[in-house]
Amino acid sequence: MKLPVTRIQARNFRSLEQVDVRLGPLNVLVGPNGSGKTNVLNVLRFLATTVRFDLAAALQEWGGFDHIQRQSVKLGDVELTIEGLVTANSTDEAPDRYRLVLSRYRRANSVTRHEEFTFKCSRGRGRRITVSGDRVTIYEGDEETFSRSLASNQTTGLATLPKLSDREGGLGIRSFTEFLSQILVFEPDVSAARQPARDYGATIAQDASNLADALNRIRMRDPDSWKLLSQELARCLPGLQSVQLVPVGGAARAVSVQLSERGVAAPVDLADASYGTVRLLALLAALREPDPPPFMAIEEIDHGLHPYAMDVLLDRLRAASNRTQILAATRSPTLVNRLRPEEIIVCDRHPETGASVIPAISSDEIASAVQASEWGPGELWFSGVIRGVPA
Ligand SMILES: Nc1ncnc2c1ncn2[C@@H]1O[C@H](COP(=O)(O)OP(=O)(O)OP(=O)(O)O)[C@@H](O)[C@H]1O
Ligand SMILES: [Mg+2]
Known part of the structure; x- marks a missing residue:
């Protein structure tokens, strides 16, 4: 390069x-x-x-x-x-x-x-x-x-x-x-990144406020990269089983992130995930941007x-x-x-x-x-x- x-x-x-x-x-x-x-x-x-x-x-x-x-x-x-x-x-x-x-x-x-x-x-x-x-x-x-x-x-x-x-x-x-x-001067805003994001298929924002959408874009554009991203996250987070992107209802199409953890009956919404988890996910998403x-x-x-x-x-x-x-x-x-x-x-x-x-x-x-x-x-x-x- x-x-x-x-x-x-x-x-x-x-x-x-x-x-x-x-x-x-x-x-x-x-x-x-x-x-x-x-x-x-x-x-x-x-x-x-x-x-x-x-x-x-x-x-x-x-x-x-x-x-x-x-x-x-x-x-x-x-x-x-x-x-x-x-x-x-x-x-x-x-x-x-x-x-x-x-x-x-x-x-x-x-x-x-x-x-x-x-x-x-x-x-x-x-x-x-x-x-x-x-x-x-x-x-x-x-x-x-x-x-x-x-x-x-x-x-x-x-x-x-x-x-x-x-x-x-x-x-x-x-x-x-x-x-x-x-x-891109990347500085994730963890509170904003926790929220569901409109499904625009956009590149990641500099504050990661569209994290869910950016992850969805990686999943759609490059499924292998998405799989590797989930594995990288699991290597850092003991107990993490999988990451899912789920559509959020309503007129405006949006997507949100959920994490399945061992021993926890229902998936955890990103809104309830730990600070470090959200930040790491944002960094991995930025570093796997399909059009960097x-x-x-x-x-x-x-x-x-x-x-x-x-x-x-x-x-x-x-x-x-x-x-x-x-x-x-x-x-x-x-x-x-x-x-x-x-x-x-x-x-x-x-x-x-x-x-x-x-x-x-x-x-x-x-x-x-x-x-x-x-x-x-x-x-x-x-x-x-x-x-x-x-x-
Ligand atoms: N106009 C200016 N003139 C002189 N010094 C300035 C001016 N504006 C900012 N500074 C100084 O720049 C210094 C360095 O700031 P900077 O934010 O780059 O530090 P940093 O290494 O990123 O620190 P941190 O680890 O806390 O983020 C600050 O101590 C601040 O006082
Ligand atoms: Mg600084």
Whole structure:
């Protein structure tokens, strides 16, 4: 699989004063509370909202520019850059690159943006498109080939440039913006996931509020995958016999989940199942999505799960990462113990400036520490050997 995100760089974004994170097919951000794990995922969440609804709406969703910009003694421009292999001609040596710079324009108390898209065209030359003020400029190699004005200096190129013709680079931009808008930042809302869901045959929602429908879709589209999902759940839940999806009556067609447990006379509705059961079911459903998104971020992946579930979860994460690039966040040494050094991204905070230090240690250094010790990476992390623990 071509990895859609190989690198995330951020400057002055919330706690991320300056970070440069390289990604593989599966990575897990590991670190204490407040170290910046969610903020790394937030970079992608912010760009995904910007591409869907434009900059003003994205800033509003976050409570305004002050909540995006790192609040420190010296305020700096917010810079977000992502690199990856999204467009047809991208290669490891010439990845696609998108950079967004947001600055506060003091006098007008408004936010200005500068953007740069870089990607390779079929004719082999690199193409660069910049958006500054109300001006779009297209370069091929170093040569300026085209310049025109945008309707507004507030709208982003992410939101408007997909309308460019293919000759002007519209195709490359469209693949890129389509990718950004498909990013799934998965954070199950367990109460919502317990409810029956309308039978739409939809992909799983980012809060898993349509869990029953998403499971039904897996059952209809890929019965073998559905069977394996039930087995994975049973491996984690002693006493579970089977999972059923049952239609719920009424005019609106809906479906609900029931679990049959050993020694319990009637099936248990998901509404009455344990918290961890619902959460695990939601994760397994997302990781068995028949049409997976190109990139999935998963918040607090271990939350609510027994250590025994980690093996099943990790097997599933690795299998799913052949089709979807995955970036998860955790605080669980049990999960970290099972990870390979190259899958771990340790997050820490600078003792004086409070800025996030990510990665706090390289994967080679983690590998050496693991080799030199009898402990696994989770124990090394928890004991402070590979950093990422509260000072
Ligand atoms: N605009 C901002 N400027 C400076 N720091 C900020 C800003 N917004 C948020 N932060 C800081 O970012 C820090 C990291 O938050 P984040 O949510 O990424 O942590 P986390 O590693 O996900 O923690 P947890 O394990 O608790 O979920 C918080 O301590 C918060 O104070
Ligand atoms: Mg967090």
